[in-house]
Amino acid sequence: DHQVEVPREGYDFVVVSNRLPVDRDIDENGNSAWRRSPGGLVSALAPVMAKRDGAWIGWHGAPDETLEPFDHDVFHLVPVELSGLEVQRYYEGFSNASLWPLYHDVIAQPEFHRTWWYAYRRVNERFARMAAETAAPAATVWVQDYQLQLVPRMLRRLRPDVTIGFFNHIPFPPTEIYSQLPWRRAVLEGLTGADLIGFQRPGDAQNFQRCVRKFLGVRFTNGAAEFTETTIADDAAASSSGPGRATSDREGRRTSWTVHAAAYPISIDVEAIRELASDPATRKRAKEIRQELGNPETVYLGVDRLDYTKGILHRIKAYGELLEDEKLSVENSALIQVASPSRERVDSYIQLREQVEGIVGRINGQFDTMANTAVRYLHHGYPFEEMVALYMAADVMLVTALRDGMNLVAKEYVAAKQDRSGALVLSEFTGAAEQLKQAILVNPHDIDGLKEAMLYARDMPGSEAKKRMSSMRRQVLTHDVVDWSQRFLEDLASYGRQSVGSETN
Numbered sequence: 001d002h003q004v005e006v007p008r009e010g011y012d013f014v015v016v017s018n019r020l021p022v023d024r025d026i027d028e029n030g031n032s033a034w035r036r037s038p039g040g041l042v043s044a045l046a047p048v049m050a051k052r053d054g055a056w057i058g059w060h061g062a063p064d065e066t067l068e069p070f071d072h073d074v075f076h077l078v079p080v081e082l083s084g085l086e087v088q089r090y091y092e093g094f095s096n097a098s099l100w101p102l103y104h105d106v107i108a109q110p111e112f113h114r115t116w117w118y119a120y121r122r123v124n125e126r127f128a129r130m131a132a133e134t135a136a137p138a139a140t141v142w143v144q145d146y147q148l149q150l151v152p153r154m155l156r157r158l159r160p161d162v163t164i165g166f167f168n169h170i171p172f173p174p175t176e177i178y179s180q181l182p183w184r185r186a187v188l189e190g191l192t193g194a195d196l197i198g199f200q201r202p203g204d205a206q207n208f209q210r211c212v213r214k215f216l217g218v219r220f221t222n223g224a225a226e227f228t229e230t231t232i233a234d235d236a237a238a239s240s241s242g243p244g245r246a247t248s249d250r251e252g253r254r255t256s257w258t259v260h261a262a263a264y265p266i267s268i269d270v271e272a273i274r275e276l277a278s279d280p281a282t283r284k285r286a287k288e289i290r291q292e293l294g295n296p297e298t299v300y301l302g303v304d305r306l307d308y309t310k311g312i313l314h315r316i317k318a319y320g321e322l323l324e325d326e327k328l329s330v331e332n333s334a335l336i337q338v339a340s341p342s343r344e345r346v347d348s349y350i351q352l353r354e355q356v357e358g359i360v361g362r363i364n365g366q367f368d369t370m371a372n373t374a375v376r377y378l379h380h381g382y383p384f385e386e387m388v389a390l391y392m393a394a395d396v397m398l399v400t401a402l403r404d405g406m407n408l409v410a411k412e413y414v415a416a417k418q419d420r421s422g423a424l425v426l427s428e429f430t431g432a433a434e435q436l437k438q439a440i441l442v443n444p445h446d447i448d449g450l451k452e453a454m455l456y457a458r459d460m461p462g463s464e465a466k467k468r469m470s471s472m473r474r475q476v477l478t479h480d481v482v483d484w485s486q487r488f489l490e491d492l493a494s495y496g497r498q499s500v501g502s503e504t505n
């Protein structure tokens with residue numbers, strides 16, 4: 001628990017996330033090239049990085065490979081190494097087979113293994129240390145998501161001078177479910193090392209505050225709570241504690257800080273979609289897609305990572321029943337289901353893939369003709385241009401998640417519909433449902449309700465459809481991901497200064 005030396009040089013703004021914001025392409029000669037990852041978070045933070053002398057700490061995606069820090073477009077990237085065993089235990093295990101299902105309403109049964117927890121702790125320590133060695137004096141460090149919940153407290157111990165933000169991209173579960181976690185106190189202690197913890201929905205922030213009250217005995221008032229920690233001081237620690245954040249006494253170093261918790265619903269890179277949707281090439285591609293499907297009257301679309309939280313089975317089941325009921329036919333409608341491969345070595349994902357492929361096979365076997373397919377199931381990722389063309393081609397977007405922190409696909413669809421056509425069927429169990437109130441909201445567990453919504457979306461009067469879409473577009477276009485990051489970072493900066501003030505008084 002010793003503090004690290006505060007680097008003299010170093011970066012004023014440091015982002016820490018499990019994955020680096022770049023993907024690696026390997027060409028036929030085995031040469032690798034980095035490409036900026038798609039996604040709102042990366043686009044939102046790129047300008048901040050460029051302006052504030054920023055660095056990004058994360059895993060580069062391959063096991064057992066050490067990479068030196070390198071620069072790529074506006075990013076200074078600091079790769080964190082993970083061994084093959086750590087990928088299994090920290091990433092596939094604790095992050096994606098313990099925390100992910102636990103935080104998503106236990107849709108799949110979470111597994112708890114001590115070996116996974118030890119690896120999670122060890123890897124979090126590595127990220128925290130890397131952040132401590134990268135951040136300039138009094139820098140701002142922004143930690144992202146459930147894979148790194150222990151980093152805030154670890155980092156605060158190493159570097160009491162930095163301002164620490166944390167954003168949880170997934171839901172935060174109610175106490176009754178969170179209680180299952182054998183390390184429930186340790187995780188809350190980890191998170192509460194931050195000055196500001198952001199959540200997708202006010203309900204997530206409330207769940208978190210209740211858990212802190214129950215398991216740490218600390219009460220939040222108006223979204224803020226005081227934390228104190230005493231650690232045994234050593235000389236190095238005493239001399240490197242930064243400008244004024246920590247107060248010391250003789251037995252140890254007593255530090256206190258205020259933790260804020262609130263909702264900051266994330267959004268999308270509206271500008272990137274606007275550009276693509278206005279590009280004649282994308283429009284042409286959207287037309288082509290409909291032609292390739294044989295110009296059906298109605299194109300239904302689902303776009304998800306192949307994940308059990310997304311309600312893909314419920315959606316396909318409902319679609320199959322509508323074919324069975326002859327409310328839809330393979331001639332007059334098509335369902336495109338893009339399911340991009342995800343976490344492919346985790347058991348519940350292997351099982352889900354078998355189930356989805358089983359049901360798609362049964363439906364297609366029953367309803368396909370020589371000319372038409374009921375469900376176009378596409379188990380690959382696509383470039384973003386193709387996604388925008390798909391959104392433009394679709395009449396009805398189906399977002400039927402059983403639980404989803406936000407769901408950015410819903411917002412992307414809305415942003416892509418510049419002509420205000422199209423309908424969005426949206427699960428009430430997504431964070432997005434709190435912002436897109438004019439969507440056709442559904443409970444995806446209610447298959448009859450879902451079927452009705454799918455038909456209603458097709459048949460609703462044009463004027464109603466346009467009205468709903470216009471209102472959703474107003475919401476999305478005026479709340480993009482740049483606003484999101486600005487709001488979070490402004491609040492974080494003000495809280496950071498506040499805690500300096502309160503302790504030096």
Ligand code: G6P
Nearest residue numbers: 018019096145146169170342343
């Ligand atoms: C969700 C999580 C992210 C994660 C992404 C892809 O959106 O909130 O933290 O990066 O899924 O999952 P993966 O396991 O491939 O990083």
